[in-house]
Amino acid sequence: MKFGLFGGARTSMGNQPSDSQQIHEFIDYVLEAEDLGFESVFLVEHHFTGFGQVSASLNLLSYLAGRTRTMRLGTAVMVLPWHNPALLVEQAATVDVVSGGRLDLGIGRGYRYSEFAGFCMDMAEADARYQECLDFIQKAWTSKGRFSHHGTYWNYDNVVIEPAPVQRPHPPLWIGANSDASITKTARAGMNMLVAQNGSPEVVGHKVATFRKAAEEAGRVYDPFSVGVTRAFHLAYTAEERTRQQELRRRFLQHVQDLSLPPSGPIPGNHFQGHGDAEKMRKLTESDALIGPPDELIKRLKVYEAAGVEHMLLIDVGGSLEALRIFGKEILPEFKGKKS
Amino acid sequence: MKFGLFGGARTSMGNQPSDSQQIHEFIDYVLEAEDLGFESVFLVEHHFTGFGQVSASLNLLSYLAGRTRTMRLGTAVMVLPWHNPALLVEQAATVDVVSGGRLDLGIGRGYRYSEFAGFCMDMAEADARYQECLDFIQKAWTSKGRFSHHGTYWNYDNVVIEPAPVQRPHPPLWIGANSDASITKTARAGMNMLVAQNGSPEVVGHKVATFRKAAEEAGRVYDPFSVGVTRAFHLAYTAEERTRQQELRRRFLQHVQDLSLPPSGPIPGNHFQGHGDAEKMRKLTESDALIGPPDELIKRLKVYEAAGVEHMLLIDVGGSLEALRIFGKEILPEFKGKKS
Numbered sequence: 001m002k003f004g005l006f007g008g009a010r011t012s013m014g015n016q017p018s019d020s021q022q023i024h025e026f027i028d029y030v031l032e033a034e035d036l037g038f039e040s041v042f043l044v045e046h047h048f049t050g051f052g053q054v055s056a057s058l059n060l061l062s063y064l065a066g067r068t069r070t071m072r073l074g075t076a077v078m079v080l081p082w083h084n085p086a087l088l089v090e091q092a093a094t095v096d097v098v099s100g101g102r103l104d105l106g107i108g109r110g111y112r113y114s115e116f117a118g119f120c121m122d123m124a125e126a127d128a129r130y131q132e133c134l135d136f137i138q139k140a141w142t143s144k145g146r147f148s149h150h151g152t153y154w155n156y157d158n159v160v161i162e163p164a165p166v167q168r169p170h171p172p173l174w175i176g177a178n179s180d181a182s183i184t185k186t187a188r189a190g191m192n193m194l195v196a197q198n199g200s201p202e203v204v205g206h207k208v209a210t211f212r213k214a215a216e217e218a219g220r221v222y223d224p225f226s227v228g229v230t231r232a233f234h235l236a237y238t239a240e241e242r243t244r245q246q247e248l249r250r251r252f253l254q255h256v257q258d259l260s261l262p263p264s265g266p267i268p269g270n271h272f273q274g275h276g277d278a279e280k281m282r283k284l285t286e287s288d289a290l291i292g293p294p295d296e297l298i299k300r301l302k303v304y305e306a307a308g309v310e311h312m313l314l315i316d317v318g319g320s321l322e323a324l325r326i327f328g329k330e331i332l333p334e335f336k337g338k339k340s
Numbered sequence: 341m342k343f344g345l346f347g348g349a350r351t352s353m354g355n356q357p358s359d360s361q362q363i364h365e366f367i368d369y370v371l372e373a374e375d376l377g378f379e380s381v382f383l384v385e386h387h388f389t390g391f392g393q394v395s396a397s398l399n400l401l402s403y404l405a406g407r408t409r410t411m412r413l414g415t416a417v418m419v420l421p422w423h424n425p426a427l428l429v430e431q432a433a434t435v436d437v438v439s440g441g442r443l444d445l446g447i448g449r450g451y452r453y454s455e456f457a458g459f460c461m462d463m464a465e466a467d468a469r470y471q472e473c474l475d476f477i478q479k480a481w482t483s484k485g486r487f488s489h490h491g492t493y494w495n496y497d498n499v500v501i502e503p504a505p506v507q508r509p510h511p512p513l514w515i516g517a518n519s520d521a522s523i524t525k526t527a528r529a530g531m532n533m534l535v536a537q538n539g540s541p542e543v544v545g546h547k548v549a550t551f552r553k554a555a556e557e558a559g560r561v562y563d564p565f566s567v568g569v570t571r572a573f574h575l576a577y578t579a580e581e582r583t584r585q586q587e588l589r590r591r592f593l594q595h596v597q598d599l600s601l602p603p604s605g606p607i608p609g610n611h612f613q614g615h616g617d618a619e620k621m622r623k624l625t626e627s628d629a630l631i632g633p634p635d636e637l638i639k640r641l642k643v644y645e646a647a648g649v650e651h652m653l654l655i656d657v658g659g660s661l662e663a664l665r666i667f668g669k670e671i672l673p674e675f676k677g678k679k680s
Contacts, residue, residue: 019503020437027438047426048499050486055430055502059402063438066406084424086387086459090395097360098367098403119426120495146390155460159388162395163359 001305001335004040005033006076006230006313008054019052023060029321030064034071036328037336042076042106042228042313048118049259058091065099074104076194076313077176081110081129082119085136085154086161093165101166106174106194107134111270113262123262129153141170174228180210187214192226197315198288204229205307212308224310232289233314235323242292246285253284294330301335341645341675344380345373346416346570346653348394359392363400369661370404374411376668377676382416382446382568382653388458389599398431405439414444416534416653417516421450421469422459425476425494426501433505441506446514446534447474451610453602463602469493481510514568520550527554532566537655538628544569545647552648564650572629573654575663582632586625593624634670641675
């Protein structure tokens with residue numbers, strides 16, 4: 001099993017260092033993670049949160065390209081509806097070039113009402129805007145020479161998108177997929193898959209197997225790195241600390257829900273908007289989140305590994321450099337040297 | 341006099357290495373320039389050129405922030421009409437944060453018809469789009485807490501732009517100014533000034549003096565670094581080489597004009613669209629461009645210095661690492677240690 005980081009700089013709620021300080025602490029944390037053996041970092045993209053989540057994700061990745069050596073540099077995800085497609089492709093390709101081909105471009109539709117409201121964009125347009133931008137990205141990265149695009153939201157005439165990326169035909173595209181149908185579609189489309197932060201090892205294992213089967217049926221050589229499973233991760237050595245960390249996780253999820261919910265109530269299928277349900281929240285903070293002492297977490301990670309998960313993206317890794325180092329010293333060696 | 345680089349990666353016309361190769365060669369060139377004593381790099385932003393000019397300038401600067409130590413990282417210029425203002429402010433602030441406060445944000449309206457045509461944007465809207473974006477930038481960087489913006493082209497509700505930049509109140513804004521009136525306005529607005537690539541030392545000296553006078557009258561402490569004068573720079577040791585370098589310069593300017601001219605003919609006041617005039621082109625390639633052997637160029641640079649120019653941005657510095665090193669060894673020491 002390989003490990004990556006998921007998330008990005010942000011303040012703890014109620015604890016507000018300067019934006020600069022928190023970004024530089026995050027950078028130090030990523031550099032240390034690479035030294036410890038983490039093989040990827042996937043940054044979120046969020047706007048107007050008031051608690052410093054990463055906004056200009058591709059700029060932070062460009063910087064990290066200059067400070068890291070081998071780590072894959074990912075987004076999870078770039079929210080396509082908010083971006084000028086041509087500028088986005090140029091920016092992504094530039095990250096790929098300066099990093100020597102290390103970009104993993106995760107893309108999505110966005111799920112937080114507060115962000116669409118901030119951009120004065122109707123959330124009902126998210127699907128159509130996402131699809132148009134994705135069509136443009138694929139056209140830009142597969143067209144020979146100049147092309148035009150005339151869509152609902154964007155128009156371009158006779159353009160060539162420079163620079164060309166290093167990875168050919170283009171950096172891997174990653175998308176979140178949940179149902180069997182969307183997982184199969186993702187695998188067939190040649191994309192990689194991000195698995196959401198909830199679900200038992202059995203459920204996750206079924207998703208990995210579904211992806212692998214569809215990928216192989218489509219003629220792809222299955223790469224275990226191509227499925228990233230995301231889990232919150234907090235070290236807790238005592239029952240009290242476990243409860244405290246679960247509470248921190250609960251508060252964060254509640255905050256994300258508050259940012260996501262439209263005034264009119266939850267949008268069906270938007271899984272970030274139902275955390276208020278007590279049973280769901282209990283699962284998210286207890287059975288889904290990896291919270292506990294190292295020996296327990298090793299056992300739980302091995303259950304995921306046995307279920308077919310070979311690329312685990314950890315949120316926060318305990319939230320400190322100290323916890324990261326404990327992970328690197330006590331947990332990661334249990335998974336080193338495995339063929340994956 | 342301090343020196344900076346102006347421009348960015350691009351292929352020579354008719355000579356097409358890969359995009360990745362040319363960007364990495366440009367990166368090596370910038371890193372070497374910092375070691376030699378260059379104090380700034382200002383990147384252009386261009387799109388759809390087909391010869392690899394830098395498109396995602398703030399991403400390349402983010403990368404350079406991770407590889408350089410002291411150099412100021414500038415844009416000359418970001419073309420505001422093409423950008424989502426909120427995303428642009430987030431990106432610029434991120435460069436400022438990761439670089440430890442080294443961003444110099446040059447901004448402009450754009451001047452190439454081919455780029456506006458590529459974006460399917462009416463060039464007649466450039467001024468209004470520029471002004472709206474600039475208003476947003478200044479609001480974002482001076483508002484306490486959340487704000488809204490409802491303009492002609494963009495709308496935002498109740499947003500806070502994160503991260504905050506390191507430089508306070510915000511990174512310096514640089515704009516191109518030409519007439520006495522616009523120079524005075526720039527100085528009074530607290531902005532820095534980019535001086536165009538044409539004009540005799542006397543003309544340029546008048547502009548610097550006009551800026552300085554207006555800045556001091558407005559209560560600013562005049563910083564000589566705050567006026568950047570741009571000049572093409574090519575080493576040429578023989579008459580034949582001088583002619584060849586002038587021809588290279590002429591071809592480049594002609595190409596830029598071809599990209600800039602609307603089918604309907606030149607737009608009044610757009611100084612990138614009149615190079616075809618033989619006398620103007622002669623001046624641009626002979627008296628304005630710094631083309632010659634080191635001893636001649638030292639003398640010419642000292643004329644600019646005597647006219648008040650203390651921040652000289654050089655285009656290409658001869659187009660090779662070798663020429664850059666000759667500049668560092670033979671020319672730059674003539675200006676070292678001067679109080680500026």
